[in-house]
Amino acid sequence: MRFLVLGASGMAGHTIALYLKERGHEVTGFARRDLPFLDSQITGDARDEALLRISLGNGAFDVVVNCIGVLNSFADADLEGAEYLNGKLPHVLASICESLPTRVFHMSTDCVFAGNTGPYTESSVPDGESVYDRTKAAGELNDAKNLTFRNSIVGPDINPRGIGLLNWFMAQEGPVGGYTRAMWTGLTTLELAKAMECAANENVSGLVNMVPEGNISKHNLLCLFNEHLRGGGVRIDENPSLALDKTLVRTNFDCSFRAAPYDRQVAEMATWIRARKELYPHYTLG
Incomplete structure (x- = not known):
């Protein structure tokens, strides 16, 4: 199949594109x-709608994967950018592709929810309060053609300054604190790439909480990182100070893909990283 991956230099985008x-x-x-x-690249800014129309206008792609987003504190600092890239861009893409065979795969996040009344299904009403939360909720596509993947993600980053959880952990010597009462549901970026490949081969659309069954605490997630990527060499202390539950529950099974358990996801991610160490010279693997 033919894919255009927007944001292909980012944490999610580079893994999805390379996979x-x-x-x-x-x-x-x-x-x-x-x-x-x-081997193939379009260099440009996603706010250049004319370039997007030219890139997509001839129907050269089966799927355009939108991995572009303005994250967290960056969204607070750039309200206009967050409103456009997080909230408007997915709908611009859907509009451009409306008369084309191209489908839009859009990445959303558990952060559309505040985390006070979890767990959340696909039909739960987003109630996140930050700029990032609200703009990501505004960008979700839920129609009969395109597909939104709602989940949190973790994964390697080719940018040493990336703000993802794994990048942070790989830079730590320890000890570090892991939240035992902050619950997480999501995918590694590698697992998300697998889910997208499956969905591209199936005629599925709408919105799916693409998560495995059950959740995991941030503490236990860090412990999996430690086991598979650092040889258990980082001390991780339990920290009960933050209680937050953004647990997502999947009720839409139109797509046949079933996410692997967390331990297997992290183990496979570690194998992926080790096989492509040249992409991640800033990681010290144990």
Whole structure:
């Protein structure tokens, strides 16, 4: 299949693009910087709607995967950018593709919910309060053609300064604190790439909480990182100070993909990282 991955230099985008390429698909990356791991690239800014229309206008792609987002504190600092890239861009893409065979796969997040009344299903009403929360909720697509994947993600980052949880952990020498009462549901970016490949081959649309059954505490998630990537060498202390439950529950099973348990996801992610160490020279693996 033919994929255009927007934000292909980011934490999610580079893994999704590279996984799909290695699976034999035709993958073009869209980013503002060079993508040496891909054979085809469009260089530009996603706010350039004319460029997007040119890129997509001939129906050259089966799926456009939107991995672009303005995260957390960056959203607070750039309200206009967050409102456009998080909230408006997915709908711009859907509008461009409306008359094309191209489908839009959009990435959403558990942060559309405040975490006070979890667990949350696909039909739960988003109640997140931050700029990031609200703009990501505004960007969700739920229609008869396109597909929104709602879940949290963890994964490696080719940017040493990336703000993801795994990047943070890989830079720690310890001891670190892990929240025992902050509950998490999500996918590694590698697992998300697998889910997207499956969905691309199936005629599914709408919105899905693409998560495995059950949740895991942030403490136990860090322990899995430690086991599989650091050889157990980082001391992780229990920290009960933060109580937050953004647990997602999947009730939409139109897509046949079933997410693996957390331990298997992290183990497979570790194998992926070790096999591509040249992408992550800032990681010290144990």
